[in-house]
Amino acid sequence: MVYVTRRSTFSASHRLYNPALSDEQNEVLFDKCANPMGHGHNYILEVTVRGEPQSDTGYVIDLKQLKEIIKREILDKVDHKHFNHDVAFMKDSIPTAENIAKVFWKILEPKITEGKLHSLRLHETENNVVEYRGE
Amino acid sequence: MVYVTRRSTFSASHRLYNPALSDEQNEVLFDKCANPMGHGHNYILEVTVRGEPQSDTGYVIDLKQLKEIIKREILDKVDHKHFNHDVAFMKDSIPTAENIAKVFWKILEPKITEGKLHSLRLHETENNVVEYRGE
């Protein structure tokens, strides 16, 4: 079993805001992350796939194909976008890194057919990182 | 003469859009950077001050004070903000990294009184960086 990781980056905006709560409650919960016009990040996404290297290629998964899947399914839909306004699949979630990672998992997991999706790590800043493993 | 650099980070949104041009022209010029709701970055700002180390401290400038100046004059006004909507001093400029660096210079230069401001470097992504030296 080998774990193969592909790192990608994208730039996006988000606003942390729970529409079920008042503006005051949102400010208490989310502080400056609740700023109405939003703010943004250079996100780093690490996608890890596990499996046995195939005998003819020595690859768990061809990273050119994994790169293509991540681009088509994720980056093309979130890069240079605003999570709250432009990203259909995030419409029902508060776009915290935790929730973004869980939604990305649902999208990517069925598309990975060589090996199995093992982990998604999403860096929001150089100090804040989340990981989701489908558990 | 010694050059002292303080690195800071902030997260903000921007949209590249020239109001003197049509939407079509903006899309041609700025492509996905013209997305109406904006997108964002983890900016890295490097402020360099030059001068002679002072004999009693060995400092060109006390970095705790430089840190405080950068926080008060810049970070408190741009971190977790949208450059186009929330930042008064950027209201008349297209918020490219080039223009942001030039405006930051105008704000910081008179506030640095130990040594002289030498350079501002602004990293928009890990691949795109601008530098302004007041020339």
Add this chain to the structure above:
Amino acid sequence: MVYVTRRSTFSASHRLYNPALSDEQNEVLFDKCANPMGHGHNYILEVTVRGEPQSDTGYVIDLKQLKEIIKREILDKVDHKHFNHDVAFMKDSIPTAENIAKVFWKILEPKITEGKLHSLRLHETENNVVEYRGE
């Protein structure tokens, strides 16, 4: 289950020295790390907390609160200090990265009440890292 990591840094000195052994034995065991006046590092501490994102916030743990806990319990006590002389909770341990990580765990584990402490990673240099998971 999502794993959330907060990265912090601090600068400290230490000396590797076992008082139960002779100076010669200490030099054999610890080499230049046994230098009597000590030496120092820019440590990087990564604290990982695991849990379910809460439905009202989308957070496993509010990173502003986690940051505050790490600052109050750890950074305020070790930053710009000498582990062997200034840090009460390290008085009985040789301050290797391994031992520092285990002591940090004992301090932080009961303070984390949203989610559970999952892992501490402590980088002593860019080439040397330890991780402790409470096992």
Add this chain to the structure above:
Amino acid sequence: MVYVTRRSTFSASHRLYNPALSDEQNEVLFDKCANPMGHGHNYILEVTVRGEPQSDTGYVIDLKQLKEIIKREILDKVDHKHFNHDVAFMKDSIPTAENIAKVFWKILEPKITEGKLHSLRLHETENNVVEYRGE
């Protein structure tokens, strides 16, 4: 149980080519990685050893000794070499990062006698990483 990681770097060339297949099939499978004269990378190798810190040293394993083992068993044989031509222990494998990591494991695992080898991570580029844990 503590996990201790030592990071090393080396520079090497490789060519991805399966001699059981035609040149055309190799180009389809490996694309520009099949370039006959090869290409190269600054590989980063992270070796993780797990164990209990020893009471007299506070070390799981003396990192000076681990560094020496990695140098003697791995780096001296692959640094500034071409994996396909110069590295005896890779002669029968396509030198993908997956296969390199598995062969490094076979070499290093019996040499680590303080603690146990837990994981090898091999970074081929800043975006492509593999990990092998002996499973």
Add this chain to the structure above:
Amino acid sequence: MVYVTRRSTFSASHRLYNPALSDEQNEVLFDKCANPMGHGHNYILEVTVRGEPQSDTGYVIDLKQLKEIIKREILDKVDHKHFNHDVAFMKDSIPTAENIAKVFWKILEPKITEGKLHSLRLHETENNVVEYRGE
């Protein structure tokens, strides 16, 4: 005047060998860099262009276009190649980082027509970097 930098990466092989000298002299001069089959690096190339931001865009140079120029003129010709065998424009030079930077300058300088090429920085490893400014 603003300085704009675009960072790119490529992976290539090279061998340091002066055909005017004997094999023994080459080994003395270039040591393990003279290994006949070559070795490789993940090179990082930083291209800096200086100029005044244009009033309609706020750009010194559109980084999408700079990226395209670098890709077409440099990366497509050196990425996943061997400098000594596959790169026509390096045929007459020993492919040290110094010489590569100077040849890249000759190629890129006339292609940059918005602003002027100011500096090329080429990182061969994380510890070895060269810069050429056309002087």
Add this chain to the structure above:
Amino acid sequence: MVYVTRRSTFSASHRLYNPALSDEQNEVLFDKCANPMGHGHNYILEVTVRGEPQSDTGYVIDLKQLKEIIKREILDKVDHKHFNHDVAFMKDSIPTAENIAKVFWKILEPKITEGKLHSLRLHETENNVVEYRGE
């Protein structure tokens, strides 16, 4: 003219303290950097040499030799040391990064005989950097 940079790292302790002043004045000036037992850093030192590449080697300076000079003249004397107590050539200076860089320059400048020493950059933390160019 090409600029060649070699990056090195070392770990050391220091205390900022001016013996001509009272303890109270030192605390006001240097705050937590005046802690009596000192604290430490993983310093990064970047040494830049400028010159013309030599026609037989393509090198401005052989980086193996530059590495050896830096090790012998600097690293062997400061790595795993306390600047205030163990480093003879710093005895008369407050060991700020500014002063360390200036003293390193005096030591290294006459030892560099291929090319000329152009710049020393010393990173004290990831946020604080000084540069000295002998001006």
